[in-house]
Amino acid sequence: MVEKVFKRYNCEHIFEHSLKVALMAKKLAVRFNSDPEKAYESGLLHDIGGIVPNNQRVKVAQELGIVLIPEEHEFPMIIHQKISKVISEQSFGIYDDST
Ligand SMILES: [Fe+2]
Incomplete structure (x- = not known):
């Protein structure tokens, strides 16, 4: 499933x-x-x-209700971490915040 998502978005390298x-x-x-x-x-x-x-990360993050810090507006690459958490929760049902 995860592999299909990465491939669908042409992100095989990330997979x-x-x-x-x-x-x-x-x-x-x-x-x-x-x-x-x-x-x-x-x-x-x-x-x-x-x-x-x-x-598109700032826009998507705002649509998902993710709070961004000024540094994330300046350097949107780092927003992928917060977006990953939301996708993991909403698309894969993983809500485990334990460390
Ligand atoms: Fe990584």
Whole structure:
């Protein structure tokens, strides 16, 4: 499912990165006695907000009700993190804020 979303938005490169992060996160979770499946999911979704083009991130974030700080208006690339959280919640049903 996640792979299809990245491909639909021509973001295969982000999916490849996210898959590597997911696999490493899973390994680290096993090593440090955490939940490997949660770690894997987190890795896969951590950059899903990257499907929103940089020049649309401020607008999309505002539409999603995301509060932006001045630095995010100046450097919209970093907004993908907050958008990733909202997509993970609204499209994938993941609401886990535990750390
Ligand atoms: Fe990343």
